[in-house]
Amino acid sequence: MAEPQKQMRKPKETGVPDNKQYMHPTLVKNHGNWKYHDRPRPGVLHHVSHSGDQVWTVRAGTQRQMDVHTIRKLCDIGDQYAEGHVRFTIRSNIEFMVADEKKVAPLIETLEKNGFPVGGTGNSVSMMAHTQGWLHCDIPGTDASGVVKALMDELYDEFRREEMPNRVHMSTSCCEINCGGQADIAIIVQYTKPPKINHDLVANVCERPSVVARCPVAAIRPALVNGKPSLEIDEKKCMCCGACYPPCPPMQINDPEHTKLAIWVGGKNSNARGRPTFMKMVASGLPNNPPRWPEVAAVVKKILHVYKEDARSWERLSDWVERIGWPRFFEKTGLTFTKYLIDDWRGSRANLNASTHIRF
Amino acid sequence: MAKKPHDTPNLDALESGPWPSFVTGLKRLAKDKDSVVDLLGHLEHSYATRKGYWKGGTLGVYGYGGGVIPRFTEIKDENGKPVFPDAAEFHTLRVMPPAGMHYSTDILRKLADIWERHGSGLIAFHGQSGDIMFQGATSENVQKAFDEINEAGFDLGGAGPALRTSMSCVGAARCEQSCYDEGKAHRMVINSFLDDIHRPALPYKFKFKFSGCPNDCMNSIQRSDLAVIGTWRDNIRTDEALAKKWFAKHGMNELVNDVVAHCPTRAIQLKEIKEVRKDAAVSAVAVNDTHALEIDNRDCVRCMHCINVMTGALAPGKDKGATILCGGKRTLKIGDQMGTVVVPFQPLQNEEDYEQIVELGQKIIDFFAENALEHERTGEMIERIGLANFLEGIGLDVDANMVKAPRSNPYVRTDGWDEEVAKIKAKKAAA
Numbered sequence: 107m108a109e110p111q112k113q114m115r116k117p118k119e120t121g122v123p124d125n126k127q128y129m130h131p132t133l134v135k136n137h138g139n140w141k142y143h144d145r146p147r148p149g150v151l152h153h154v155s156h157s158g159d160q161v162w163t164v165r166a167g168t169q170r171q172m173d174v175h176t177i178r179k180l181c182d183i184g185d186q187y188a189e190g191h192v193r194f195t196i197r198s199n200i201e202f203m204v205a206d207e208k209k210v211a212p213l214i215e216t217l218e219k220n221g222f223p224v225g226g227t228g229n230s231v232s233m234m235a236h237t238q239g240w241l242h243c244d245i246p247g248t249d250a251s252g253v254v255k256a257l258m259d260e261l262y263d264e265f266r267r268e269e270m271p272n273r274v275h276m277s278t279s280c281c282e283i284n285c286g287g288q289a290d291i292a293i294i295v296q297y298t299k300p301p302k303i304n305h306d307l308v309a310n311v312c313e314r315p316s317v318v319a320r321c322p323v324a325a326i327r328p329a330l331v332n333g334k335p336s337l338e339i340d341e342k343k344c345m346c347c348g349a350c351y352p353p354c355p356p357m358q359i360n361d362p363e364h365t366k367l368a369i370w371v372g373g374k375n376s377n378a379r380g381r382p383t384f385m386k387m388v389a390s391g392l393p394n395n396p397p398r399w400p401e402v403a404a405v406v407k408k409i410l411h412v413y414k415e416d417a418r419s420w421e422r423l424s425d426w427v428e429r430i431g432w433p434r435f436f437e438k439t440g441l442t443f444t445k446y447l448i449d450d451w452r453g454s455r456a457n458l459n460a461s462t463h464i465r466f
Numbered sequence: 467m468a469k470k471p472h473d474t475p476n477l478d479a480l481e482s483g484p485w486p487s488f489v490t491g492l493k494r495l496a497k498d499k500d501s502v503v504d505l506l507g508h509l510e511h512s513y514a515t516r517k518g519y520w521k522g523g524t525l526g527v528y529g530y531g532g533g534v535i536p537r538f539t540e541i542k543d544e545n546g547k548p549v550f551p552d553a554a555e556f557h558t559l560r561v562m563p564p565a566g567m568h569y570s571t572d573i574l575r576k577l578a579d580i581w582e583r584h585g586s587g588l589i590a591f592h593g594q595s596g597d598i599m600f601q602g603a604t605s606e607n608v609q610k611a612f613d614e615i616n617e618a619g620f621d622l623g624g625a626g627p628a629l630r631t632s633m634s635c636v637g638a639a640r641c642e643q644s645c646y647d648e649g650k651a652h653r654m655v656i657n658s659f660l661d662d663i664h665r666p667a668l669p670y671k672f673k674f675k676f677s678g679c680p681n682d683c684m685n686s687i688q689r690s691d692l693a694v695i696g697t698w699r700d701n702i703r704t705d706e707a708l709a710k711k712w713f714a715k716h717g718m719n720e721l722v723n724d725v726v727a728h729c730p731t732r733a734i735q736l737k738e739i740k741e742v743r744k745d746a747a748v749s750a751v752a753v754n755d756t757h758a759l760e761i762d763n764r765d766c767v768r769c770m771h772c773i774n775v776m777t778g779a780l781a782p783g784k785d786k787g788a789t790i791l792c793g794g795k796r797t798l799k800i801g802d803q804m805g806t807v808v809v810p811f812q813p814l815q816n817e818e819d820y821e822q823i824v825e826l827g828q829k830i831i832d833f834f835a836e837n838a839l840e841h842e843r844t845g846e847m848i849e850r851i852g853l854a855n856f857l858e859g860i861g862l863d864v865d866a867n868m869v870k871a872p873r874s875n876p877y878v879r880t881d882g883w884d885e886e887v888a889k890i891k892a893k894k895a896a897a
Contacts, residue, residue, distance in 0.1 A: 142778025259483030
């Protein structure tokens with residue numbers, strides 16, 4: 107083994123590359139000197155610099171999980187219309203910058219002709235932030251790219267228009283860790299049964315003390331099962347979060363029937379108006395139903411529809427609920443408020459109503 | 467030509483509809499790549515049985531301990547042989563993007579060519595931590611792919627209990643709200659801690675994120691251990707021409723209902739021009755011949771709302787820098803946590819100012835490495851030991867901006883009170 111190691115190439119520990127070498131020249135020239143922007147139409151941003159320079163940005167949706175042919179197609183479009191530079195947004199939209207307004211219309215036409223919807227700006231429903239799912243994650247309860255594809259097909263028009271009261275950010279997550287993050291509307295796996303333990307494998311696969319330590323409610327303890335060192339779960343304590351599964355795959359939390367989906371609303375990342383907020387669970391028990399998850403799509407669309415009709419301009423989903431109150435949110439969306447939505451985790455009493463503020 | 471495709475009725479259903487289809491993309495790759503033929507079979511099996519079938523492992527590149535996410539198939543036949551042998555190893559390389567995710571088409575083509583040669587041809591722009599994710603290499607090809615990606619000027623990101631890949635917004639490159647050079651801070655900070663990225667040795671993950679203004683487009687308060695968010699100390703700037711242009715288009719109802727009424731601290735008032743206060747902390751701008759907006763900057767919490775609505779007419783001040791928050795994280799294990807203010811204002815005007823973020827990062831990472839329990843994030847650590855102890859540990863002074871309100875219970879031993887007051891007063895007098 108010593109011989110081949112000598113030939114191994116040492117990594118160049120270069121870290122984050124310098125972004126200026128890839129940046130559109132108008133952006134480099136006006137770096138830190140922008141004055142204002144407006145949006146001539148959905149999917150297009152127009153920025154004006156103090157220098158008088160202008161740049162138009164055309165934003166388009168992608169599938170995030172891209173094959174090299176799609177990437178090359180986007181590069182062709184970038185070469186033809188956008189001076190050979192692009193960037194990506196946090197929600198996997200691609201942006202083409204052009205210094206010449208005349209290039210905007212043909213760029214939009216070419217993108218849409220090639221199947222890339224132009225939109226995702228301003229008060230639209232932007233592309234959903236999503237995770238890896240069945241395609242590539244080691245602990246997923248559901249898929250990610252498929253859920254997003256199915257949902258974005260349904261929300262296609264809302265991506266291409268700016269007709270919502272304020273921007274709508276959405277996310278999906280394939281387990282309760284929620285890598286998808288906080289969003290106005292989020293779809294997250296919710297396990298409903300304690301893990302089934304494969305006692306034959308625990309001793310060989312899992313470091314038992316760290317699995318015990320991982321449980322948020324101390325429901326796991328070491329045990330000898332069939333003469334082998336294993337683990338056992340106090341099923342009365344277990345709240346089915348799945349935290350034990352990543353460090354110990356024999357704690358099988360995933361199940362085709364009992365892995366459900368929950369809908370959360372009202373997360374806000376921005377500090378605009380109120381402080382940032384965490385989202386709240388408003389529905390659960392939805393079936394994990396590939397390939398198009400129609401039950402989930404129906405709930406998401408209902409919430410979006412009511413928000414669109416009822417919220418005032420500039421109200422994010424959380425602002426809207428703050429005005430109308432949770433009882434009316436459930437009434438208007440037709441969702442059912444159950445005991446499972448009353449927080450009982452640590453600090454939960456801060457979420458209870460300690461006032462006479464009640465809307466009638 | 468690759469081998470014959472598997473039947474994929476579930477995935478086929480994701481080819482219809484207007485949104486770009488990842489399945490169509492995978493099928494195009496599967497024309498030439500056996501590995502993608504089997505990846506589609508693997509994924510179809512998940513759709514049919516509603517379960518995932520990848521397991522992790524340990525795999526890396528020479529010289530590094532992290533940055534590769536190994537994936538081995540768990541779909542095996544009765545003899546333990548993989549049912550989808552060409553996708554039996556399907557590893558991911560996490561690669562750090564340039565700050566702001568800017569690319570030339572040349573470099574994108576180069577990266578695509580490398581991944582077509584050594585991997586499946588499937589790339590995600592980008593993963594949730596910000597990495598470019600090159601998905602689908604065999605164990606043998608991971609090193610070859612990395613060598614070429616590395617020669618192209620890119621480096622592996624973080625995985626496991628390590629400093630993670632960072633993200634920054636488009637910021638100064640194209641946004642008028644930007645309050646510092648996000649790309650510079652991002653690159654300077656992360657490139658100061660490459661050893662902590664490439665050789666995982668922390669209690670758990672540690673994330674930096676950089677947003678140029680309080681709109682926090684990187685969601686850094688909720689997603690990072692150290693959130694650097696642009697802000698300013700002086701008055702909101704105004705531009706009368708743009709304010710009048712905005713008012714002419716939107717009118718009085720929108721000005722009142724969408725701007726004035728949404729101010730969270732009632733710092734904005736609509737006034738007749740002749741009644742506008744003359745005061746060093748007041749920003750005022752006429753919207754027509756009779757009326758003006760008056761902002762008391764002492765009451766303003768820099769939330770960005772009015773600036774977002776009236777971009778250009780109102781703008782961040784010139785005394786710019788960042789508010790730094792520590793301890794944001796996702797659910798496991800104690801529930802979601804947002805970051806807490808640890809530095810109310812860090813000026814970011816010159817090189818030394820930027821160096822101070824690196825120094826603060828170093829102090830916090832060192833403290834985290836020494837004091838966090840295994841698999842504990844900074845937010846959980848702060849909850850366990852208390853913010854006051856954390857601040858003492860990293861050498862920062864307490865500040866009333868760090869709390870929403872002072873404590874509401876008496877359960878604290880205060881026999882050091884007089885000493886603390888004296889210490890704080892002496893420090894203030896010396897400053």
